Amino acid sequence: MQLRLRAQQLLIGLIMLVSLYSSVSYLIWTQSAGTVAFDHVADWESRFTPVKETLPIQRGTLGYIADWDIPGADFAPSDQDAEYILTQYAFAPFILVRGVDQEWIVGSLSPRSYEAWVQIRLGEYKDYKFKGNVYLFHRLDLTK
Amino acid sequence: MSILLGFLVYLPSVLAGGLLIHQLWPGNQSARLLIKLGLGTGLGLGLTSMLYFLSLLIFNVQSGFLVIQLILLALGLALAWTNRLQNPIFPFPEKITVTRLQKLLLSAFGLLIVISIGSYFVHALMNPHGGFDAWMIYNRTARFFYRGGADWLTAFSPQIYWQFHADYPLFLSLNVAGAWNTLGSESMRAPQAHGAYMLFGIIFLLMGAVAFTRTTGQSLLAGLVLLGTPVFVYEGPREAADLTLSFFVLATVILFFLYQRKQKPILVTLAGFASGLAAWTKNEGLLFVLAVCLACAFIAFQLRNLKILIPFGLGLAFPGAVILYFKLFLAPSNDLFANTNQPSLLQLLTDMDRYRLIFSEFIDHIVWFGRSHISILALLLVYMLIVRLAPRASDHTAYLACASILAVQFFGYFAIYLVTPHDLDWHLRTSLGRLIMQLYPAALFLFFASLSDPETVFAK
Numbered sequence: 001m002q003l004r005l006r007a008q009q010l011l012i013g014l015i016m017l018v019s020l021y022s023s024v025s026y027l028i029w030t031q032s033a034g035t036v037a038f039d040h041v042a043d044w045e046s047r048f049t050p051v052k053e054t055l056p057i058q059r060g061t062l063g064y065i066a067d068w069d070i071p072g073a074d075f076a077p078s079d080q081d082a083e084y085i086l087t088q089y090a091f092a093p094f095i096l097v098r099g100v101d102q103e104w105i106v107g108s109l110s111p112r113s114y115e116a117w118v119q120i121r122l123g124e125y126k127d128y129k130f131k132g133n134v135y136l137f138h139r140l141d142l143t144k
Numbered sequence: 145m146s147i148l149l150g151f152l153v154y155l156p157s158v159l160a161g162g163l164l165i166h167q168l169w170p171g172n173q174s175a176r177l178l179i180k181l182g183l184g185t186g187l188g189l190g191l192t193s194m195l196y197f198l199s200l201l202i203f204n205v206q207s208g209f210l211v212i213q214l215i216l217l218a219l220g221l222a223l224a225w226t227n228r229l230q231n232p233i234f235p236f237p238e239k240i241t242v243t244r245l246q247k248l249l250l251s252a253f254g255l256l257i258v259i260s261i262g263s264y265f266v267h268a269l270m271n272p273h274g275g276f277d278a279w280m281i282y283n284r285t286a287r288f289f290y291r292g293g294a295d296w297l298t299a300f301s302p303q304i305y306w307q308f309h310a311d312y313p314l315f316l317s318l319n320v321a322g323a324w325n326t327l328g329s330e331s332m333r334a335p336q337a338h339g340a341y342m343l344f345g346i347i348f349l350l351m352g353a354v355a356f357t358r359t360t361g362q363s364l365l366a367g368l369v370l371l372g373t374p375v376f377v378y379e380g381p382r383e384a385a386d387l388t389l390s391f392f393v394l395a396t397v398i399l400f401f402l403y404q405r406k407q408k409p410i411l412v413t414l415a416g417f418a419s420g421l422a423a424w425t426k427n428e429g430l431l432f433v434l435a436v437c438l439a440c441a442f443i444a445f446q447l448r449n450l451k452i453l454i455p456f457g458l459g460l461a462f463p464g465a466v467i468l469y470f471k472l473f474l475a476p477s478n479d480l481f482a483n484t485n486q487p488s489l490l491q492l493l494t495d496m497d498r499y500r501l502i503f504s505e506f507i508d509h510i511v512w513f514g515r516s517h518i519s520i521l522a523l524l525l526v527y528m529l530i531v532r533l534a535p536r537a538s539d540h541t542a543y544l545a546c547a548s549i550l551a552v553q554f555f556g557y558f559a560i561y562l563v564t565p566h567d568l569d570w571h572l573r574t575s576l577g578r579l580i581m582q583l584y585p586a587a588l589f590l591f592f593a594s595l596s597d598p599e600t601v602f603a604k
Contacts, residue, residue, distance in 0.1 A: 019372025
């Protein structure tokens with residue numbers, strides 16, 4: 001009986017200690033998980049600010065192409081996925097649809113992918129180049 | 145300054161919620177007031193979100209958020225003033241004394257609160273835009289509303305890629321867009337403050353309910369375990385809706401439990417309302433409404449009192465109607481049910497490898513839940529074996545009903561994984577931890593409400 005009582009009291013103490021330990025461990029982990037000085041989402045968004053300023057429309061649907069749309073290009077699918085999501089977040093309330101069916105197309109392409117894209121679509125688009133491998137393409141023949 | 149504004153922008157809803165619940169469920173014992181403060185946080189913010197949705201639909205004007213909040217607050221204050229003699233808030237009727245054990249637990253809890261607030265702010269400052277789900281779903285939708293102005297319905301365009309979940313309910317996105325309209329800018333402190341309110345709502349609600357059904361020491365122990373589960377502190381600054389859903393699951397379970405004790409129909413009405421708000425928070429909330437309806441029918445049958453279905457239905461009616469309208473007339477199809485290229489249902493249901501994978505992932509995630517190096521489940525199981533269960537015989541129906549809500553929800557999640565059209569491994573990896581988190585505070589409540597309390601243990 002006495003042993004059981006001691007075990008109960010010890011366990012209550014253990015719960016307190018474990019909770020505090022978990023909490024302190026998390027605080028320490030948090031500090032190693034990033035930095036207050038750099039916001040990668042804001043950084044990604046800022047790359048597209050000049051694109052939005054160039055667009056002659058304020059609403060609507062835009063096309064979106066990235067390395068994963070270029071045949072033979074090297075890319076990590078999870079990175080491309082995250083970039084698409086971040087780009088849509090940056091462009092809201094525009095809807096970003098993957099592909100080239102829209103009049104205006106936003107591109108996030110490596111230099112090699114851009115060169116490959118230009119070879120494929122020579123003369124079909126007017127290109128606007130921006131810093132950070134960001135492009136805006138305007139389809140010239142809207143009947144296609 | 146922007147952090148303070150982020151908190152202030154939601155304060156009228158939180159206060160209004162607390163004051164209105166105080167009128168609906170009178171009494172000012174300290175534990176009861178703590179429950180009402182917790183309930184008021186979520187129900188106040190939920191009511192504001194729904195009314196803002198209706199004002200957008202009817203008037204198509206974005207600036208109504210503050211007006212709705214102020215009207216609700218004025219109503220709460222007016223009722224509190226009118227009924228101040230029959231239903232005062234202060235002073236507490238009981239004399240509050242704190243034993244040595246309670247002081248010890250209180251000190252540990254206080255320390256944990258300070259550490260958790262520190263972690264919260266460090267994480268929030270590092271990730272102003274929140275986590276992946278926030279950019280993908282909630283803050284993105286809020287941007288469609290805020291930046292879209294009169295064209296806010298674009299947020300539900302079927303052109304939006306399925307991964308952005310344009311069909312998700314709007315609780316969080318509307319509150320974020322409403323706060324941005326009030327502040328006049330896209331302050332990311334607003335969604336972070338929303339997360340903090342929901343986190344504190346969960347803590348108040350859990351601790352108040354455990355103190356109400358057990359003792360202060362037990363309530364502090366429950367608070368220690370909850371805050372000692374770092375995933376909760378991590379969820380707030382992620383600006384996603386899982387914490388909010390967690391709140392409504394906990395609120396519904398507690399309200400059902402209290403109804404069985406107090407037999408006040410208003411508690412079932414509030415349970416109906418809270419479950420409706422769960423469905424206004426995330427699609428998983430729709431499954432939760434089903435689970436709660438089954439539990440309500442079970443209680444009605446057990447108590448041989450079918451009349452309780454009426455107050456429950458009344459509570460569910462308003463949020464239920466709003467959700468139905470949203471799902472039927474605005475939301476695009478859900479990705480889980482819209483994909484026609486998936487294998488047949490029979491193929492998925494008879495694939496034993498899927499059962500094995502889902503089962504092993506469930507076990508792994510439950511045992512190691514909480515982002516801690518120590519298994520909380522193992523610790524709580526040992527604690528239960530030593531301290532022993534001591535449920536009141538009269539609470540038998542309440543335990544069964546509340547446990548059945550969680551069980552139906554749990555098996556519902558299992559079934560959804562079985563038939564998911566997405567890659568099962570990816571789906572489990574990206575969502576299971578959050579699904580368990582949604583049920584965790586409610587499970588903690590049932591656990592601590594049924595165990596011997598530390599005061600009894602130390603008195604021996």
